[in-house]
Structure formats: structure tokens, C-alpha cells
Amino acid sequence: EVQLVESGGGLVQPGGSLRLSCAASGFIFSNYWMHWVRQVPGKGLVWVSRIRTDGTNIDYAASVKGRFTISRDNAKNMLYLQMNSLRVEDTAVYYCVRDWGNGYNFWGQGTLVTVSS
Amino acid sequence: DIQMTQSPSTLSASVGDRVTITCRASQSIDSWLAWYQQKPGKAPNLLIYTASILESGVPSRFSGSRSGTDFTLTISSLQPDDFATYYCQQYKSYPRTFGQGTKVEIK
Numbered sequence A: 001e002v003q004l005v006e007s008g009g010g011l012v013q014p015g016g017s018l019r020l021s022c023a024a025s026g027f028i029f030s031n032y033w034m035h036w037v038r039q040v041p042g043k044g045l046v047w048v049s050r051i052r053t054d055g056t057n058i059d060y061a062a063s064v065k066g067r068f069t070i071s072r073d074n075a076k077n078m079l080y081l082q083m084n085s086l087r088v089e090d091t092a093v094y095y096c097v098r099d100w101g102n103g104y105n106f107w108g109q110g111t112l113v114t115v116s117s
Numbered sequence B: 001d002i003q004m005t006q007s008p009s010t011l012s013a014s015v016g017d018r019v020t021i022t023c024r025a026s027q028s029i030d031s032w033l034a035w036y037q038q039k040p041g042k043a044p045n046l047l048i049y050t051a052s053i054l055e056s057g058v059p060s061r062f063s064g065s066r067s068g069t070d071f072t073l074t075i076s077s078l079q080p081d082d083f084a085t086y087y088c089q090q091y092k093s094y095p096r097t098f099g100q101g102t103k104v105e106i107k
Helices: none
Strands: A003-007 A010-012 A018-025 A033-039 A045-051 A068-073 A078-083 A092-099 A104-107 A111-115 B004-007 B010-013 B019-025 B033-038 B045-049 B062-067 B070-075 B085-090 B102-106
Touching: A003 A092, A018 A033, A018 A092, A018 A111, A033 A078, A033 A104, A045 A068, A045 A078, A045 A092, A104 B045, B004 B085, B010 B019, B019 B033, B019 B085, B019 B102, B033 B062, B045 B062, B070 B085
Parallel strands: A010 A111, B010 B102
Antiparallel strands: A003 A018, A018 A078, A033 A045, A033 A092, A068 A078, A092 A104, A092 A111, B004 B019, B019 B070, B033 B045, B033 B085, B062 B070, B085 B102
């Protein structure tokens, strides 16, 4: 069974940092591009970042470029999102998603990041 | 960036109704469009990809179509389990962009 389990969310002050993790299981993790998508509670879905199978070909949404860093460890089946210089507007549920080439066919349950003083 | 304009934002319907949700892309995305269903407190779930192909396990009452840059999600006979929010997403180019969502409510 495919599973994506995010962790690392929580409450952080503006300007602070958090590292999100996503543990993948039930599939060959190294075969898939992976993404992060976020959603402000009650609002729509927003793409954040993507990473290719080998950890290269990385891209970010303009709103997070220079502050967030996506990475992966294929040996550990893990996806990460290092978030620095956090802003109030980064408050959202962050989803780890698997890209199979035709959209996202598996999503994690999400982890809530709250940026507030 | 490619803008995805989804309508309506809210739709009130009854069980058994035929429901149509529209998504318009600001430029050509060919058929690189997916539809997702999201229920409160849950992650989205893929329904349709490449504009019209039903994901495995999705009921056949769901269908998708394309006309140029206009895309449609149709539920032929609305069931109680279908009351949810629906999103379109283009995956032609980055940044990947979603429609604003359509909440299907009970009338």
C-alpha cells in the first residue's frame, strides 16, 4: 500500500525555520518526481516545489524561492522541505505528493504549519 | 504562469442531479489537466487525468471533457458521497496551477 506520511509541522514565529519530512512507503520512491503542495485552511491548493527522481531539476513557486529548499534521500525513502525566514502567509497545511506524470495520484495526510507571534 | 479559472465557486444540488463544473485555462495546456476531489479534513484525491481518463477505482458517473482551453467535469447522477470540493489542475508547465475550487453542497 502506498503511503506518504508528513511530519515536522507546528507553530513557529515569523522569521523562524521548520523542516518538514515525508516518509514514503509501498512504492519505489526513487522512480518518482515528488512535490510539495500547500493549502491555507479553507482555501485552495497551491504548488510549492518539485524535485526529480535523482534529486536534481528542482523548482519552486516564486513566493518561496530563496527561502525554502526541497531535498530527498532515496536510500531512506524520504522527502524534505526546509523552510527558512517563515512568514505569516506561509501558514498552511503542507502536503507531500507523488507525481506519476499525469497529476498527483498519491497525497500524504498533510502537516499544519502555523507562523504566528 | 497559466491561470486556471474554475466555475462556479459553489454549486447547490440534490442527489440524482447532473452536475457540471468548468475550468478554463489562460493558454493552451493541450489535455494536461487533472481533476481532484477533496473532502473536509482530507487530502485531495485524483479523479481524472489527461482531461478525460478516469483514475482507477473512480465511479463511472464521473467524466471529463475538453474543448480547446475549456475543460468540464461532469457527475452524471450526484450521490451523497460526492458532496465535496473539486479542483482542476494543469500540469502542462510550471508553476503547476490549480483552479480556485468548486464546493458542491446539498440543496
